[in-house]
Amino acid sequence: MTMELAINNSSKTLAVSDEIFGREFSEDLVHQVVVAYRNAGRAGTKAQKTRAEVAGTTKKSKKQKGGGARHGALTAPIFRGGGVTFAAKPRSFAQKVNRKMYRAAMASILSELNRQGRITVVETLELDSPKTSGMVAMLKSLDAGRRPLLVTEDATENLYLSARNLPYVEVRDVQGLDPVALVGADSVVVTADAIKKIEEWLA
Template structure:
């Protein structure tokens, strides 16, 4: 299949397997959830009854005082332990490399079908000025894109830093969450070829 390159009047020949794949919502959902879970720290920790500092002395007699209690470390008391205390854990989910790449292909293909994938010859700014980048994006008719370049320049990163809905990634930094969350994806022709080599 071919992708139209904006502003040049020519088309870029690409693989159907990467940019023409059928969309699988279940696969994409699984990969996105796994990617987000991998970023979770999982460091939450609470003290259980056995770990709280304090005396274990029985503070009242067994009978004649209402409820029976052992010590003040019980969960019902202020300063006591936590029932079913949270402990550090890993939220990581295993995703095969083949599944991950297939999900990226599915997302790119769906973006292409919806007309939200825009391919340009090159995308850069001469100096790190947000105003210059806003003007460039206005020419392409989008203000909340994910910009994917083969190797993004420092000026482009700095120009986009102050725009809350604009992200700049190189091909190595591409991930499913960024692709799914983008309103439009602007890719340079070189980046398209590099992505194709990676996913083919």
């Protein structure tokens, strides 16, 4: 089944798949995919030393009796400069998410954005020159909110450069689209060509 999306400043509409822009929102699936995507970006390089790895002698620090508390080596975790009891080690935070789940989550997010009126379809996103003022004027005319995500089939250099000095504006091509960028956007401004490419990708 298909549904129609209005194109901004045009009498035309765009026929799109109901499965991608009109499906039911699955909060659990979206949460799982967003967490997995964020975890995949974690370095996982935190490292601490255990009692055995700390530099220092393991000789008993003082005689067993007559000196108060009984202690062994000063590398023990109870001493300043000693090892860490459950020391962190480098590890991967990657979580398995198969392709079908990922695509279903992306479609679920797009459908929810569409239901909330946060997707604006435009014929094109072009700027004649790489100027921040041009980008600000364009976003104002589109009423894109504070954190807009601009999606084109192939983002031009002018578009990237114009948005570079605007901290909350993101520019992506379809290949660079991800669930975290979609979830974090106040609105998504997307070209008609990009919509078609997204449909091909998520079909």
